[in-house]
Amino acid sequence: MCSVKSGLKMVTTTTATTTINKTVDLRSDTVTKPTESMRSEMAKAEVDDDVLGHDPTALRLEQEMAEIAGKEAAIFVPSGTMGNLISVLVHCDERGSEVILGDNSHIHVYENGGIATLGGVHPRTVKNEEDGTMGISAIEEAVRTPKGDLHHPVTKLICLENTQANCGGRCLRVEYIDKVGELAKKHGLKLHIDGARIFNASIALGVPVKRIVQAADSVSICLSKGIGAPVGSVIVGTKSFIAKARWLRKTLGGGMRQIGVICAAALMALHENLPKLEGDHKKAKFLAEGLNRIDRVRVDVAAVETNIIYIDIPEDPKFTAEDACKSLEHVGVHVIPQSKFRYVIYLHL
Incomplete structure (x- = not known):
């Protein structure tokens, strides 16, 4: 069993059975759901x-x-x-x-x-x-x-x-x-x-x-x-x-x-x-700082002003952005494959 900390929620998976307890959807702030x-x-x-x-x-x-x-x-x-x-x-x-x-x-x-x-x-x-x-x-x-x-x-x-x-x-x-x-x-x-x-x-x-x-x-x-x-x-x-x-x-x-x-x-x-947006920005900055400490990952933390984070990963023909997205999805983290990774923080995270 392994745990992957997204900076916002802990995602727990069991590698043998690929059991995902919680998904973290970072595709966009358009995936919000109406509150009660x-x-x-x-x-x-x-x-x-x-x-x-x-x-x-x-x-x-x-x-x-x-x-x-x-x-x-x-x-x-x-x-x-x-x-x-x-x-x-x-x-x-x-x-x-x-x-x-x-x-x-x-x-x-x-x-x-x-x-x-x-x-x-x-x-x-x-x-x-x-x-x-x-x-x-x-x-x-x-x-x-x-x-x-x-x-x-x-x-x-x-x-x-x-x-x-x-x-x-x-x-x-x-x-x-x-x-x-x-x-x-x-x-x-x-x-x-x-x-x-x-x-x-x-x-x-x-x-x-x-x-x-x-x-x-x-x-x-x-x-x-x-x-x-x-x-x-x-x-x-x-x-x-x-x-x-x-x-x-x-x-x-x-x-x-x-x-x-x-x-x-x-x-x-x-x-x-509206007042909760400030919390989204703080979470984005926190996540950006954490990601920036990972080897071979670069985030311009100073450029993270609001709720969007772009992550630079060195190009590698053996491990493309699409491959990375599939790996993240395996542990319950959903992102959109682009030339750079984009994480978007929003209300429900």
Whole structure:
């Protein structure tokens, strides 16, 4: 019999029979489950038809999220991918428009090319630095105006991601976002923030969400990651922006009926789980420090600012990332095979 300490839970296995007492799922913070209090709120939620604009619980959630972000209005959408897609399409309302975004951003890498496929929006990528930022001068050099070369599309939008997941959950600082906002205004552009983990950034930086996104014209905020709601995201922005977003949500099939059932869970998640994110960050740092003491494993502990850890393991054709994932799964630890290992800490660990 052997024991493997994950840094969060002890996983006990019996090698002869491969008996696993407990699994530790580190694939993503999307694997959270609704708590009993969330289920209770879902069961008694007051509902109506949200497509007709009358679901009272959805309206409460949207109002609360707009206030948290310091924006005029908000709208619930089924997923963060749809939230980002709608936001880009509202800002880039002419086919052939261009958006500047990070080459390692979620919108560019993981959202199935939706902005181009469905919106005819051209992505112009700028290198994401290790801290998740794009260089201010690099962004400005990428801007293309109506008075420029007629061979080029016209830039309408800049997108940031906070926290920047592929860079290790790094937090974009307020000062940086403000500078990008100033640059956007200088060139008559809009600024959208993919704030899938904006609550993590807020807790880590000790800055309210509304201050972090003050310079942004729109923000998409995930409810089903760190705070652990079962489903959904919210987009925030001006009243006119949200009015256009509502039309696009219906076009994309995201208009649902009695969504108060799931919005009730999100409201409870906001109230009971936001303060717990600090604990997730402490666990991630603790685990990163422990992993860094293992031979042939390297973790940039200083870069672990929130709930995401990236682990560097030397390349070995005899033992690939996939082989390592299978070995971990054998002892009850689930991760996603990538060129680097990614561990994500969340509510239930």
